[in-house]
Amino acid sequence: MFGSILENVRKNSPLVHNITNYVTVNDCANILLACGASPIMSDEPDDVVDITSICAGLNINIGTLNKQTISAMKIAGKTANSLNHTVLLDPVGAGASKLRTETAYQLLEEVKFNVIRGNISEIKTLASGSGSTKGVDADVADKVTEENLDEAVAFAKAFAAKAGAVIAITGAIDIVADAKKAYCILNGHPMMSSITGTGCQLSAMTTAFVAANPDQPLEAASAAVCSMGLAGEIAHKRLSPLDGNSTYRNYIIDAIYHLTPAQLEEGAKYEVR
Amino acid sequence: MFGSILENVRKNSPLVHNITNYVTVNDCANILLACGASPIMSDEPDDVVDITSICAGLNINIGTLNKQTISAMKIAGKTANSLNHTVLLDPVGAGASKLRTETAYQLLEEVKFNVIRGNISEIKTLASGSGSTKGVDADVADKVTEENLDEAVAFAKAFAAKAGAVIAITGAIDIVADAKKAYCILNGHPMMSSITGTGCQLSAMTTAFVAANPDQPLEAASAAVCSMGLAGEIAHKRLSPLDGNSTYRNYIIDAIYHLTPAQLEEGAKYEVR
Amino acid sequence: MFGSILENVRKNSPLVHNITNYVTVNDCANILLACGASPIMSDEPDDVVDITSICAGLNINIGTLNKQTISAMKIAGKTANSLNHTVLLDPVGAGASKLRTETAYQLLEEVKFNVIRGNISEIKTLASGSGSTKGVDADVADKVTEENLDEAVAFAKAFAAKAGAVIAITGAIDIVADAKKAYCILNGHPMMSSITGTGCQLSAMTTAFVAANPDQPLEAASAAVCSMGLAGEIAHKRLSPLDGNSTYRNYIIDAIYHLTPAQLEEGAKYEVR
Numbered sequence: 001m002f003g004s005i006l007e008n009v010r011k012n013s014p015l016v017h018n019i020t021n022y023v024t025v026n027d028c029a030n031i032l033l034a035c036g037a038s039p040i041m042s043d044e045p046d047d048v049v050d051i052t053s054i055c056a057g058l059n060i061n062i063g064t065l066n067k068q069t070i071s072a073m074k075i076a077g078k079t080a081n082s083l084n085h086t087v088l089l090d091p092v093g094a095g096a097s098k099l100r101t102e103t104a105y106q107l108l109e110e111v112k113f114n115v116i117r118g119n120i121s122e123i124k125t126l127a128s129g130s131g132s133t134k135g136v137d138a139d140v141a142d143k144v145t146e147e148n149l150d151e152a153v154a155f156a157k158a159f160a161a162k163a164g165a166v167i168a169i170t171g172a173i174d175i176v177a178d179a180k181k182a183y184c185i186l187n188g189h190p191m192m193s194s195i196t197g198t199g200c201q202l203s204a205m206t207t208a209f210v211a212a213n214p215d216q217p218l219e220a221a222s223a224a225v226c227s228m229g230l231a232g233e234i235a236h237k238r239l240s241p242l243d244g245n246s247t248y249r250n251y252i253i254d255a256i257y258h259l260t261p262a263q264l265e266e267g268a269k270y271e272v273r
Numbered sequence: 274m275f276g277s278i279l280e281n282v283r284k285n286s287p288l289v290h291n292i293t294n295y296v297t298v299n300d301c302a303n304i305l306l307a308c309g310a311s312p313i314m315s316d317e318p319d320d321v322v323d324i325t326s327i328c329a330g331l332n333i334n335i336g337t338l339n340k341q342t343i344s345a346m347k348i349a350g351k352t353a354n355s356l357n358h359t360v361l362l363d364p365v366g367a368g369a370s371k372l373r374t375e376t377a378y379q380l381l382e383e384v385k386f387n388v389i390r391g392n393i394s395e396i397k398t399l400a401s402g403s404g405s406t407k408g409v410d411a412d413v414a415d416k417v418t419e420e421n422l423d424e425a426v427a428f429a430k431a432f433a434a435k436a437g438a439v440i441a442i443t444g445a446i447d448i449v450a451d452a453k454k455a456y457c458i459l460n461g462h463p464m465m466s467s468i469t470g471t472g473c474q475l476s477a478m479t480t481a482f483v484a485a486n487p488d489q490p491l492e493a494a495s496a497a498v499c500s501m502g503l504a505g506e507i508a509h510k511r512l513s514p515l516d517g518n519s520t521y522r523n524y525i526i527d528a529i530y531h532l533t534p535a536q537l538e539e540g541a542k543y544e545v546r
Numbered sequence: 547m548f549g550s551i552l553e554n555v556r557k558n559s560p561l562v563h564n565i566t567n568y569v570t571v572n573d574c575a576n577i578l579l580a581c582g583a584s585p586i587m588s589d590e591p592d593d594v595v596d597i598t599s600i601c602a603g604l605n606i607n608i609g610t611l612n613k614q615t616i617s618a619m620k621i622a623g624k625t626a627n628s629l630n631h632t633v634l635l636d637p638v639g640a641g642a643s644k645l646r647t648e649t650a651y652q653l654l655e656e657v658k659f660n661v662i663r664g665n666i667s668e669i670k671t672l673a674s675g676s677g678s679t680k681g682v683d684a685d686v687a688d689k690v691t692e693e694n695l696d697e698a699v700a701f702a703k704a705f706a707a708k709a710g711a712v713i714a715i716t717g718a719i720d721i722v723a724d725a726k727k728a729y730c731i732l733n734g735h736p737m738m739s740s741i742t743g744t745g746c747q748l749s750a751m752t753t754a755f756v757a758a759n760p761d762q763p764l765e766a767a768s769a770a771v772c773s774m775g776l777a778g779e780i781a782h783k784r785l786s787p788l789d790g791n792s793t794y795r796n797y798i799i800d801a802i803y804h805l806t807p808a809q810l811e812e813g814a815k816y817e818v819r
Contacts (some may be wrong), residue, residue: 022295022568023575023587029296034518039469041296042370044339050370066590066614097588097596194803196585197576218308238515242784244803245580246796250519257467257517265527286576295568302742307578312742314644317612323643341612355555511788523792529741532788 002223002268003261005213014056014211017080018204019043019073021092021143024197027249028059034257035227043069048076049258057085057211059204062100063092070103077111086211090203095125107127108163112239114222115169115210117203120144120152127159137190144173148269153182153273166221168206170199174229176222183222186269187229189236194245198252202228204255214237226268231255233267275496275541276534277485278456285311287329289352292316292346293476297470300522301332301477302391307530308500310481312506316342321349323431330358330484332477333380335373336365343376350384359484361388363476370400378402388483388494390441390476393417393425402430417446424532426455426546441479443472447502449495456495459542460502462509467518471525475501478529499541504528506540547767549807551759555805556582560602560642560757563626564750565589565619567638572610572745573799574605574750580803589615593623596812605750606653608646609638618788623657632757636660636749641671650676650789654709659754661767662716663749665691666698690719698751699728699819712767714752717746722768732815733775740791742811744798746775751802753809766772772814773816777801779813 015038020028029039042051045068048258052058057168058080080087091104091110104126107249116126122141152175160167160178174185176221192198206224213220235251243251288311293301302312315324318341323333328470331353333346353360364377377399380386381523389399394415417425425448435439442448447458465471479497486493508524516524547653561584566574573583588597591614598604604626606619626633635657637650650672653659663671667688690698698721706713707725715721738744752770759766780796789797 002360021587023571023585026299026469026572030519031520032717033467035468039296040366040369041294041337042366043337046340047338047370050372051366051611054369064589065593067592093588093597096600097593099590099593099596123443163751164699196578196579198570234515237635242466242804244779244799246576246799248383248801249576250523250796252515253519254515257519258515299572299742303792303795306740306742313642314610315639317645319613320611320643320645324644333600408781419768428743482698493579507788523796524788526559526792527790528786530792531788 001219002145002226004264005220005223005263006210006227006259008266009212010062012212013038014208015040016059016145016207016211017042017052017076018059019028019069019076020061020200023063025065027197027201027253030144030207031201031253031256032204034253035205035208043209045072045075049079052076052080053083054083055085057207058087058209059089061089061092061200061203061250062103063200064104064211065099067098074110075105077107078273086114086214088117088203088207089113090200091118091122092121095116101125101129103205104141113163113165113200113207114217115166115168116163117170117206118172119182120169123159123167123169144169144171144175149173149184153184153247156182166217168221168225170225174225176218176225181218182273185225185229187226187233189232189273191236195249195268197263198228210230220271223264226270227256227259227264230264230267231259232234274492274498276538278482278493278496278530279500279537282485283483285485285527286311288313288327288329288483289480289484290325290328290349291332291479293332293334293473296336297473298521300474300526301454301471304474304526304529305477305481306528308478308481310517313358316345321345322352325349325353326356329360330359330480334359334363334365334473334476335376336473338372338376340496346380347383350380354385359387359487361390361479361480362386362475364391364518365396367391367395374402386436386438387440387490388439388479389436390443390479392444394441396432396440400412404467417442417444417448422446422457426450426457429455434544439490441494441498443475443498446497449491449498450537451491454491455546457500457546458495458502460499460506463506464509464521465505466523471501475518478528480490495543496537499528499543500532500537503540504532505539547765548772549811550765551755551769552773552805552807552810554560554757555755558758559584559696560754561586561601562605562750562753562757563588563601563621563622564605565599565615566605566607566746567803569609570746573743573747573795577747577799577802578666578750578754580799581751581754582618585773589618590659591618591621593655594618594741595625598622599629601631603753604796605680606634607638607746607749608649610719611645611649611745611783619653622658627658628740632660632760634663634749634753635659636746637664637668637672640664640668647671647675659711660763661712661714661752662709663716663752665717666715667714684705690715690717695719699723699730702728712763714767716748720771722764723724723773724764727764728819729816730819731768731771733772733779737794738778741795744774769810770817772816773802773805775812776810777805784788791811
């Protein structure tokens, strides 16, 4: 199934509008191209309506927020909603500053997201605080492990139900859940955390996967998470003793470029809970 | 001839002021260094007069427009004009949004460009709409092929005459034209379109080539286009089976770094029409 | 000694807040991760107090200044001062434009910097002009050589005394000085100047090194400068004939990723004056 999802990305080549941080934006663009999608970036409030209208998906990432961009995020999000486009939120740093946390809450209030992707700490911040999602028990551990996986899955499903979105919590074990079903994903390599922006890249790619497979957002998001982790595994095997995190970054994008549906089907490591 | 143009870039090492999008700006800086030029970036209206004054060329790219930057583009463009510097416009996304299209028109009205570089769709938007360039027949196909090359060349020459600029239309076949003469260039590799920002990089490099060869802008711009395409060919030959678009990006810049005048003379594939 | 300084970076993993230019920001983030630190970027005035509060160091780089960011730099700098964090200034382009020069002066007036890192021209601009540092004789040559090294060292020490900061002047020969002591460093490779942002990356990394070794800022900054130069040497040895500045950029970050304390101890080339 994940193989056909990737095939759809390659076939439909969705154009993805990214309002994202300036730290990792180039890698986001290149990984979108690598997976078969196309990137476009625009964060000026007066530009985003036109740009998001010609796209299939919108990726909102709050990594280097500024006030003008917040306004662009809301305008673009509402426009994308009205056009029934896929919209994803990456709440980078929610919980780390008041501006980021409150912006994430505002976005959750004003925009309907199809997918929310973050680490456990960011997702807990979102789940515990927003008006519309208040009531979700975010009293789970700060790291998802085999031991607390059931609790984390229950939390992800509960937040998915409240937010009406697929929730992707990424870490050593990734959880991708809607209200009823969760994929627990084991792909990836610890060295991925030594590269800036693997999470941002995954968010961009997830937007493309869901935009190309709008009828199965849970599976599409899970396929994107598996693809990123699998690319991390494939790329790690290529590393020579002198290669470090910069070469690894390039090789991960390269691995997405070459990833085949068969490779993804075979390499995806997950269980459903 | 193209060889001596490249030699001049290496010898004069022009400093190029870039007001460009934050997606591909790092690659623009590195390819400028690779070809022998030097980059400087500044997009604050209060900074650009001083910065552009110490440069030899100005590269204006509207890829991630915001309103403050538009003002900086106009101020810098007028200053560069008054100093007789090379000024290039890369109208990224003209035609895709009203803001981008109108900004491109305004820039054409207020700034004199020595070179305008874009894809056929962007150049058609510019040619058909701007007040000062109205009257150019932009009824050419959306893709330049061997079959419609004569029409496309005629269009490029007509727009070059109206705009008083060298027009570079890049795609599978590139056309670089002034009012009377056009270079039709066949260098390049299809995989270049899987990298973000090869067009932006070419615009930055073209600014450097023309700034270092101000007396022959048509040939200098053509040499830059050939260099980029040739680098794409050389870099593609280096790719191993696991290398994808990210490694390819690095190898293209590497190929520009090592490109010799002799290599360019020998590898440039073009005809004059 | 430099070995144990690097060990402390790896052990303490300082979180470094960067307000830096959008040209080289991705490389700054990846080199921070490579050396064992963690990056966070934020330049919105309403966000920087929260963000810098959770960090150990603040890296202020004026490479692509805009007015909103200047305000963020001042607010973050004062907050970091009040929390006794390490604060570094990279005055990119000071002397090249009035806005950059005056912003650097204002930052020197309003923020206490632990380290100031720039090239000789930028540091001379700072030393000769700022109110609080007026009186330093900046009549040294524009390039540090073996011949004028004594004068340059005297200048660096004098400015260090006036500014109350460690001064790092980088070039073919690097000088890292406080009021009494200077490390003259010979690591590095000329090809490093063909990569955009090696200076920016060094500033980010220096912030991390000093933040992890707050009791020996002179030695920590010197260790960072040696590490960057040594990485340039190690990476250069890996280059194949077709590799250029883009691959070199990746290999330098890779070399920092693998740099061991023993390698640094053995490879650091400096004398104390």
